[in-house]
Amino acid sequence: MTASALAAFAALLADETRARFCLALLDGRAWTAGELARHVGVAPSTASEHLGRLVAGGLLAEERQGRHRYVRLADARTAYLVEELAAHTEPGPPAAPTSLRAAGARSAMARGRTCYDHLAGRLGIAITEAMTVRGLLLQESGFALTARGTEWFAALGLEPLRGRGRRPVVRACLDWTERRPHLAGAAGAELCRYALDSGWCVRIGSERAVRVTAEGERALAELLGIAPEALR
Amino acid sequence: MTASALAAFAALLADETRARFCLALLDGRAWTAGELARHVGVAPSTASEHLGRLVAGGLLAEERQGRHRYVRLADARTAYLVEELAAHTEPGPPAAPTSLRAAGARSAMARGRTCYDHLAGRLGIAITEAMTVRGLLLQESGFALTARGTEWFAALGLEPLRGRGRRPVVRACLDWTERRPHLAGAAGAELCRYALDSGWCVRIGSERAVRVTAEGERALAELLGIAPEALR
DNA sequence: AGCATAGTTCGGCCCGTGCCGAAGGGTGGA
DNA sequence: TCCACCCTTCGGCACGGGCCGAACTATGCT
Numbered sequence: 124m125t126a127s128a129l130a131a132f133a134a135l136l137a138d139e140t141r142a143r144f145c146l147a148l149l150d151g152r153a154w155t156a157g158e159l160a161r162h163v164g165v166a167p168s169t170a171s172e173h174l175g176r177l178v179a180g181g182l183l184a185e186e187r188q189g190r191h192r193y194v195r196l197a198d199a200r201t202a203y204l205v206e207e208l209a210a211h212t213e214p215g216p217p218a219a220p221t222s223l224r225a226a227g228a229r230s231a232m233a234r235g236r237t238c239y240d241h242l243a244g245r246l247g248i249a250i251t252e253a254m255t256v257r258g259l260l261l262q263e264s265g266f267a268l269t270a271r272g273t274e275w276f277a278a279l280g281l282e283p284l285r286g287r288g289r290r291p292v293v294r295a296c297l298d299w300t301e302r303r304p305h306l307a308g309a310a311g312a313e314l315c316r317y318a319l320d321s322g323w324c325v326r327i328g329s330e331r332a333v334r335v336t337a338e339g340e341r342a343l344a345e346l347l348g349i350a351p352e353a354l355r
Numbered sequence: 356m357t358a359s360a361l362a363a364f365a366a367l368l369a370d371e372t373r374a375r376f377c378l379a380l381l382d383g384r385a386w387t388a389g390e391l392a393r394h395v396g397v398a399p400s401t402a403s404e405h406l407g408r409l410v411a412g413g414l415l416a417e418e419r420q421g422r423h424r425y426v427r428l429a430d431a432r433t434a435y436l437v438e439e440l441a442a443h444t445e446p447g448p449p450a451a452p453t454s455l456r457a458a459g460a461r462s463a464m465a466r467g468r469t470c471y472d473h474l475a476g477r478l479g480i481a482i483t484e485a486m487t488v489r490g491l492l493l494q495e496s497g498f499a500l501t502a503r504g505t506e507w508f509a510a511l512g513l514e515p516l517r518g519r520g521r522r523p524v525v526r527a528c529l530d531w532t533e534r535r536p537h538l539a540g541a542a543g544a545e546l547c548r549y550a551l552d553s554g555w556c557v558r559i560g561s562e563r564a565v566r567v568t569a570e571g572e573r574a575l576a577e578l579l580g581i582a583p584e585a586l587r
Numbered sequence: 588a589g590c591a592t593a594g595t596t597c598g599g600c601c602c603g604t605g606c607c608g609a610a611g612g613g614t615g616g617a
Numbered sequence: 618t619c620c621a622c623c624c625t626t627c628g629g630c631a632c633g634g635g636c637c638g639a640a641c642t643a644t645g646c647t
Binding site: 156 | 593594595597
C-alpha cells in the first residue's frame with residue numbers, strides 16, 4: 124500500500140548523478156549547488172533540477188543564503204539509510220585505486236573520516252574497540268552503552284541520553300573499508316563533534332578524511348588507552 | 356565511487372510494480388511468479404521481466420521447481436533494507452482503509468503479523484515490552500540482550516548467539532502500525548520460528564497476519580507475563 | 588550604475604524502460 | 618501422446634526523464 128511512495132523514494136537514488144550527490148553529502152556538511160555540479164561534472168542546470176527533486180522528495184534539506192543554495196542530507200536517519208544502501212551495494216573488496224592521487228586519498232580516508240556525523244575508518248574502529256575492551260560499550264548482543272559508558276560520556280561533558288528526539292543513542296554503522304561495525308547514533312555524533320571541537324582531529328582538505336592531531340593522540344591514549352600506532 | 360552501484364540498486368526499487376513485489380515478499384515466504392503477477396495486476400510477461408531484474412540485482416533469490424519459479428527476498432539483511440526504506444517513506448499516519456474487507460485485514464495485521472522473519476504488530480510490541488520489563492532486553496541505549504535474556508532463550512532451546520554469520524543477534528525494527536521498535540535480528544527470527552512451530556500462533560489466510568492461539572496465550576502469559584487482553 | 592557570479596527555467600534531443608500481446612519452450616498430468 | 622499450465626522471449630509502442638545550452642533572474646561586489 125506504500126509501494127508508490129517506496130518507489131518514488133527509491134527513484135531519488137536511482138540516478139547515478141543524484142546518488143553521487145548523496146554520497147558526497149554523507150560528509151554531513153552543506154554543499155552549494157555549484158559545488159555539487161562541479162563535483163560530479165554536470166551542468167549547473169542539471170544539478171539544479173536534481174536538487175529540486177531531492178529536496179521535494181525529502182531526502183535533502185536546503186537553506187538559501189544570498190545567492191547560494193546550501194543543501195545537506197535531511198537528517199541523521201536519512202544519512203543512515205543512504206549509508207546502509209551504499210554499504211549493501213559494496214559486498215566485495217573495494218575497487219583498486221586508479222591513480223596515485225586517488226590511492227593517497229583512499230589511504231587517508233581509510234585512516235580516519237567522518238561518516239555523516241560520526242567517526243569512521245580505522246579511527247572509528249579503534250575508538251569502538253577501545254570502548255568495548257574497557258567495558259564502556261557492549262557489542263555481543265547488539266550495540267549498547269554500559270553504565271560506565273554513560274559515565275565516561277558525562278565526564279567529557281556529553282550527555283547523549285538526553286533530548287535528540289527518537290534518535291537511538293548508540294547504533295552500529297558498518298564501515299566500508301574495515302568491514303566492521305563502529306559507534307554511530309547520538310553518542311557517536313556527540314563524540315565526533317567533541318573530537319573536532321577540542322582539536323583531537325582536523326579535517327583534511329575538502330573531503331571527509333580527518334587526521335588525528337598530536338593532542339588527539341594524547342587524549343585517546345589517556346582516555347581510552349589507544350596506542351598511537353593503531354591510528355596509522 | 357560506488358554511485359553507479361548504489362543507483363543501480365535503488366533503481367530496482369524505483370518502480371512501483373517491483374516495489375509491490377518486494378513489499379509482498381516481506382512476509383518472508385517464497386512466491387511464484389504468477390502469484391506475484393496476479394497480486395499486483397500485471398501481465399505474466401511483465402512480472403517475468405521484473406523478476407529477472409530483481410534476481411540479477413541480488414535483491415531476490417530464486418528457486419526453480421518444476422514449472423514454477425519461486426522467488427523470495429535474498430536474505431535477512433536485504434529484507435531489513437526494504438523494511439527500513441518502507442518505514443522511512445511512511446512518516447505520517449497510515450491511510451484510511453478503503454473497504455470493510457481492507458479494514459478487517461488491516462486490523463488483523465495490526466494485531467499480529469510477521470515482518471520478514473520476526474513478529475510485529477501489537478504481538479511483537481507486547482513481546483518486546485514484556486522482555487524489557489522482565490529484564491531480558493535492554494532498550495535504553497540500543498537494543499541488547501541481557502545475560503538473563505540469553506538464559507531465557509536457552510531455556511526454550513534457542514541459541515541465537517551461535518552461528519548465523521554476521522547477522523546481529525538483536526536489532527530494533529520500527530513497527531509501521533505501532534510506531535515503536537520491536538525485537539528483530541537473529542533472536543527475533545528464532546523466537547518467531549519457535550512461536551509458529553510450537554503453535555503459539557498461526558498464519559491467517561495467505562497474508563502476513565498471524566493469530567495467537569489459546570495455547571499461545573497461555574505460553575506468553577506464563578513465560579513473559581503478557582495479559583491476553585494486550586493482544587486483542 | 589555596472590558587472591560578475593549563482594542559480595533557475597525552458598526547449599529540444601534521445602535513450603532507457605515499462606507495458607502488453609503473441610508466440611514459443613519446458614514441465615507435469617491425463 | 619496430447620493437452621494444460623507456468624513461464625519466458627520478442628516486437629512494438631509510448632512515456633518519462635536525464636542531459637545540455639541559451640536565456641533569464643537574483644544577489645553581491647565595486
